[in-house]
Amino acid sequence: MSDAETCFRWISDPQVTRMLGLTRPIRSLAQERAWIAAILADSRQQRLFIVADENGRAIGTCGLRGIDEAQGVAYLGIMIGEKSLWDRGYGTSATTALLAYAFGDLGLREVRLSCHRDNHRALRCYEKAGFLPSRHEAVPRRLERPELRMAITRGRWEEPRD
Numbered sequence: 001m002s003d004a005e006t007c008f009r010w011i012s013d014p015q016v017t018r019m020l021g022l023t024r025p026i027r028s029l030a031q032e033r034a035w036i037a038a039i040l041a042d043s044r045q046q047r048l049f050i051v052a053d054e055n056g057r058a059i060g061t062c063g064l065r066g067i068d069e070a071q072g073v074a075y076l077g078i079m080i081g082e083k084s085l086w087d088r089g090y091g092t093s094a095t096t097a098l099l100a101y102a103f104g105d106l107g108l109r110e111v112r113l114s115c116h117r118d119n120h121r122a123l124r125c126y127e128k129a130g131f132l133p134s135r136h137e138a139v140p141r142r143l144e145r146p147e148l149r150m151a152i153t154r155g156r157w158e159e160p161r162d
């Protein structure tokens, strides 16, 4: 919650949020705090993390939603809010760390996501982290532009990669 103001600054930047497909855009710091509070209160189905750089500075968020322990499935989301730091590997690094949490700590069997087809930077980030195109059905949100669904299984995550 202490990062709420920073998060609000990030999601107030259209260049950052253009690709997020937020179903309910956040327009005030109070809404941002309420959004974070709702996630913190629902830790069974959602987890939200700050992405920090090497110096511990907050540069973005990532998380899991729709965590279904019975099915062993969750949906990943990520935003590097400091856009001057895009294309330096932070997104892939954070995604990889979140997968270690999902498969290791939570013991899930598959992590899924949906992404705008024209979000080439994100698609490349997910590809580097090991995601493959997927045909999974349910997604907890609708994107307004054509989307690509991707997923990674625990088995694929465990395979050695470069």
Ligand SMILES: CC(C)(COP(=O)(O)OP(=O)(O)OC[C@H]1O[C@@H](n2cnc3c(N)ncnc32)[C@H](O)[C@@H]1OP(=O)(O)O)[C@@H](O)C(=O)NCCC(=O)NCCS
Pocket (backbone or CB within 6 Å): 015, 016, 017, 019, 020, 060, 078, 079, 080, 081, 085, 086, 087, 088, 089, 090, 091, 092, 093, 114, 115, 116, 119, 120, 121, 122, 124, 125
């Ligand atoms: C998507 C996002 C999380 C990626 O984080 P990042 O730190 O920029 O990602 P990385 O640096 O790890 O990887 C980006 C890759 O995309 C590549 N890339 C950048 N622009 C590209 C483009 N137009 N076409 C193809 N690849 C592109 C980069 O070169 C890099 O690949 P490389 O390492 O092979 O050179 C971040 O850019 C972001 O938060 N964007 C805004 C919010 C968003 O789109 N979130 C995802 C919603 S699904």
